[in-house]
Amino acid sequence: MAVNDNAAATSRHGHFPDPDPDDAIAVVGVACRYPQAPTPAAFWELLRSGRHTVTKVPADRWDADALYDPDPAAPGRLHVRHGSFLDGLDLFDPAFFRISPREAAFMDPQQRLVLELGWEVLEDAGVVPATLRGSRLGVFVGSIWDDYAHLVYRDAVHAATQHTLTGVHRSILANRLSYFLGVHGPSMTVDTGQSSSLVAVHLACESLRRGEADAAVAAGVNVSLLCDTSVISAKWGGMSPDGRSYTFDARANGYVRGEGAAAVLLKPLAAALAAGDDVICVIRGSAVNTGAGSSLTTPSVRAQEDLLRAAYRRARVTPEQVQYVELHGPGTPLGDPIEAAALGAVLGTPRGDAPPLVVGSVKTNIGHLEGAAGITGFVKAALALRHGEIPASLNYAAPNPHIPLEQLRLTVQQDTGPWPGDAEQRIAGVSSFGMGGANCHVVLAEAPRLDKQGIPAPDASADGESATRLPAIPWIVTGRTPEALREQAAKLSAFGVDVMRPADVAWSLATSRTHFEHRAVVTATEPGELGAGLEALAAGMPAPSVVRGVVGEGALGVVFTGQGTQRVGMGLGLCGAFPVFAEAFAA
Incomplete structure (x- = not known):
């Protein structure tokens, strides 16, 4: 016997009934x-x-x-x-x-x-x-x-x-x-x-x-x-x-x-x-x-x-x-x-x-x-x-x-x-x-067959290009203690930097993780540099691509001194890599 006659009828005609929007839970x-x-x-x-x-x-x-x-x-x-x-x-x-x-x-x-x-x-x-x-x-x-x-x-x-x-x-x-x-x-x-x-x-x-x-x-x-x-x-x-x-x-x-x-x-x-x-x-x-x-x-x-x-x-x-x-x-x-x-x-x-x-x-x-x-x-x-x-x-x-x-x-x-x-x-x-x-x-039931944004996946060739040469991308790593900070870096490194999309990881670390008191930023233009920076952070060793700090009392202040360029072409690299910076620079 059919569990539901109406559902059975739609099935015989090859149509799978959509979930009731008032009932379906993700x-x-x-x-x-x-x-x-x-x-x-x-x-x-x-x-x-x-x-x-x-x-x-x-x-x-x-x-x-x-x-x-x-x-x-x-x-x-x-x-x-x-x-x-x-x-x-x-x-x-x-x-x-x-x-x-x-x-x-x-x-x-x-x-x-x-x-x-x-x-x-x-x-x-x-x-x-x-x-x-x-x-x-x-x-x-x-x-x-x-x-x-x-x-x-x-x-x-x-x-x-x-x-x-x-x-x-x-x-x-x-x-x-x-x-x-x-x-x-x-x-x-x-x-x-x-x-x-x-x-x-x-x-x-x-x-x-x-x-x-x-x-x-x-x-x-x-x-x-x-x-x-x-x-x-x-x-x-x-x-x-x-x-x-x-x-x-x-x-x-x-x-x-x-x-x-x-x-x-x-x-x-x-x-x-x-x-x-x-x-x-x-x-x-x-x-x-x-x-x-x-x-x-x-x-x-x-x-x-x-x-x-x-x-x-x-x-x-x-x-x-x-x-x-x-x-x-x-x-x-x-x-x-x-x-x-x-x-x-x-x-x-x-x-x-x-x-x-x-x-x-x-x-x-x-x-x-x-x-x-x-x-x-x-x-x-x-x-x-x-x-x-x-x-x-x-x-x-x-x-x-x-x-x-x-x-x-x-x-x-x-x-x-x-x-x-x-x-x-x-x-x-x-x-x-x-x-x-x-x-x-x-x-x-399986999830709707869309990617997580509901839009087509990025072009594979573009992704491959970004994996070999990147604009400077920051990976934010934080922990409640210095030991926790190093452990988070070790876990991130264990995933395998070469198989991840660095920009996506950077976005997730910045927007979907709690930022604790002990913090570090690993910056790089290539996956290998990101991996080396994470390994250094996990080991508690200094590295050129790693900046560490502890959140203190008070507010963050940023000062632009207005003393002009220190070298010819300063800022052009940022303009080429980041449209938001380029728009602000042009304004």
Whole structure:
């Protein structure tokens, strides 16, 4: 059956319906922090190369061997010794966020991650955070565990201070970012179980559509500090004893716990296009519902079917127009067949002559991030749409005997490859289901096929010429401390100056980055000089092309002494290179 009769009719005549301008939401920024993948670029490389991040539990978390017992029912013991864990959770720069070291010591590491990713997602979108102060930016964060709070509770009677409550309360995950940015849109921490962060995306979209917010950060975060929460999860019965998630595979025996966080910046599509934003992908629609099966934690086929129909009706997308779905896909013997049955009923069997629906799960790469699982799948799907590729879903060899893939018209992505088919528009879905039946599905589409300014790309020959001989171009590098300044220079140098367009980089550094107290300007006429200047700045060494300084009190003054030329032709080079200077000179 068609999800929407009107949409189906337009599809049969070869026309892909445009997104409803009142509903379409643009994703204009992405930031993430995963094991072995601290940036979206690193995360994408991890996915497309088919790697996983599951390891034995680190010794600084708990002694996995001492706690291990292969019997899942053994009291006080764990039958699992693996997970996917972040490094450096103890590292944080409180001064950057105007937080005292004493207060920072009481902050849940999840709060720290949300602050860091909130800053990074704005930078990814080219937004200077200070420009948002007083604006209606919304913040929506999904999270379900509070391990750090339980660590604090153990000694709270003797050690609690005025910072303890705000340091451990989950509401502050969102509120602290809103406070730091000085914004006044909705700010909330969402807990719907494992679907929390995708529900946060849905709520952010609804807030934008209702006009409560002009832009929104949607995020999710999950850390595993205590063996206690792993013991609780293991006794529930859903965890894999061999440290692998076998999504849709015959070996499916549970999920692996994972750590990480991600954030996306959302804006109404019309506003994003009008502002010339770099649109990563478009949210065409989403839906949430609740429904459990035979028990509180058993999924419901009917509820998932209703959810999918509602999401695709809202998005005005028919089954045959969907090419890929990022599964909830934890790799459990019960949950996977139920999810497959619902997908097959709504998006698989009604596909007509269209190829089977491709499915996969990021949980096979980095584990189940629980409260942050939904936004992790969302980021994977967004990057896949952006790059026109679908990464492999790992650990798949033979289908679960309770999942008739051919009959359901589903197929698991076994190798990284190009986006399937020759679709008029790439469309993907993302599912996330909470253990108590709180379900969410989001429908994504590729960005409008324009460059980020909505104008034709520059002529290649002109770009090549500018790469070899440039007018003097300044690259502004700043940091809160001298060490941060050098580190920023090192990061910029690591991107590879020769493959960047220097004028574009100069523009971005000048207009879309916060300018901190410690500053430097690297000037050059050739890419090689820019690279050498960055290397010198990163090493703290002097260089002719580098000027350093620290912002002090008072205003900047510029004096033109009027003493005439010091050499013949002085200023003619600037006139030839910069029309604005030439016009002022002529005037």
